[in-house]
Structure formats: C-alpha cells, structure tokens
Amino acid sequence: MEKRKELIVSAIENGTVIDHIPADKVFQVVKILGLxxxxxxxxxxxxxxxKKYGSKGIIKISDKFFKPEEINKVALVxxxxxxxxxxxYEVVNxxxxxxxxxxxxxxxxxxxxxxxxxxxxxxxxFTLVKDxxxxxxxxxxxxxxxxxxxxxxxx
Numbered sequence: 001m002e003k004r005k006e007l008i009v010s011a012i013e014n015g016t017v018i019d020h021i022p023a024d025k026v027f028q029v030v031k032i033l034g035l036x037x038x039x040x041x042x043x044x045x046x047x048x049x050x051k052k053y054g055s056k057g058i059i060k061i062s063d064k065f066f067k068p069e070e071i072n073k074v075a076l077v078x079x080x081x082x083x084x085x086x087x088x089y090e091v092v093n094x095x096x097x098x099x100x101x102x103x104x105x106x107x108x109x110x111x112x113x114x115x116x117x118x119x120x121x122x123x124x125x126f127t128l129v130k131d132x133x134x135x136x137x138x139x140x141x142x143x144x145x146x147x148x149x150x151x152x153x154x155x
Contacts, residue, residue, distance in 0.1 A: 015040070015062040017084040018074060023047045025078045026057030032073045032154045033066070040064050053080065073106055073154060075099045101128050103138060108153045114143040124155070 021029055026046040029035075035042055043060040050056035065085060066074075074081055075097035085093040103126040109116050116124045125141035137146040 010043070011089055012041075012043075012060055012062045012086050013089055014087050015060065015064050015085075016066060017086065018059045018061075018078075019056070019082050019084060020050070020053065021046075021057035021059065021074075021078045021081050022053070023055040023057050026059065028077050029057075029059060029074055029081075032077065033070055035059070035061065038064065069106055071097055072100050072103065076103070076107070076149060076152060099128060099136070102126070103128065106155055107138065107147070108155055109140045109143060109145065110147045110151050110153070111140065111143045111145045114140060114145065116140075116142060 018029065023046050026044060030042075030044065038061070041062040044058065046057040047055050048058060066083070071083060074083070076099060079097065079099050081097045083093075083095050083097060084091055103124075105123050107124060107126065109124055109126075111117070116122045122142070126138035126147070127141065129137050129139045129146065131137055131146065135148065137148050138152075139146050
C-alpha cells in the first residue's frame with residue numbers, strides 16, 4: 001500500500017487565497033488583516049515547501065475579499081505574496097502584491113514626537129525609500145524620520 005504524501009485542503013467556493021507569504025510572516029499577516037476576529041472559514045499553512053522561496057506560507061479565507069489598503073498592508077510585510085480571488089471555485093483575479101510608493105493611514109510613525117502621534121486628526125503619510133545599504137524604509141512626510149519595515153506598527 002502506497003503512503004499518502006500530500007494533505008488535501010478543501011477548495012474555497014468564494015474568497016481569497018494569499019500565497020507565497022514568507023513563512024515567518026504568516027501570523028503577522030493574519031494579525032494585520034484582523035483575521036482572528038472573522039467568523040469565515042480560514043485555512044492557513046506555514047513552513048510549506050516552495051520551489052521558488054524554499055519555504056512559504058498560505059492563507060485561504062472563504063467569502064472575504066480585500067480592499068486596496070488591506071492589500072497594501074500585506075505588501076509591506078510580505079512583498080513576495082500573491083493574491084488570488086476565487087468566485088464559484090474559479091480564479092477570477094491573480095496578482096502579485098506591490099508595495100506602494102506612497103503609504104497613508106495604515107502605519108504609525110515610530111517617532112513619538114511626530115505630529116501624527118501627538119495630534120490624532122493628522123493622518124500618517126510616508127514615502128518608500130532605500131537607505132545607503134539598499135534596505136527599504138518608510139520616510140515620514142512630517143518628521144522626516146525613516147522607519148524600517150521590521151519596526152512597523154499598523155493603525
């Protein structure tokens with residue numbers, strides 16, 4: 001008798017699959033999207049084999065489609081992720097997430113003295129920049145401090 005080598009996960013009728021998430025970022029994506037608060041069926045896996053990335057994570061959410069600002073959050077923590085929208089068991093849209101050049105209203109400035117942390121009616125605004133080492137950072141429009149992507153605090 002041949003041993004089974006794969007685990008089959010049910011297809012979703014309608015919803016979204018977020019694939020190619022770095023394995024160590026799956027739980028962060030769950031948190032920033034607030035998925036722990038939804039009652040929809042959610043399947044996720046982490047440390048899955050990936051030919052392209054070595055290991056990866058995946059999240060499948062039934063009956064949930066994401067707004068552009070939610071997709072931007074995913075792009076900030078999982079820039080290799082792809083988003084697959086499913087309707088009637090068919091793929092209707094597949095896209096790789098893109099980190100936007102301008103980021104507004106989704107992350108806090110790490111500088112406690114920034115006006116966005118002192119005045120609650122001032123929206124956060126950042127521009128994507130690369131530092132001298134080539135590391136991607138967010139440059140605050142107001143205080144001009146740079147925040148590294150591993151220090152992000154989502155609003």
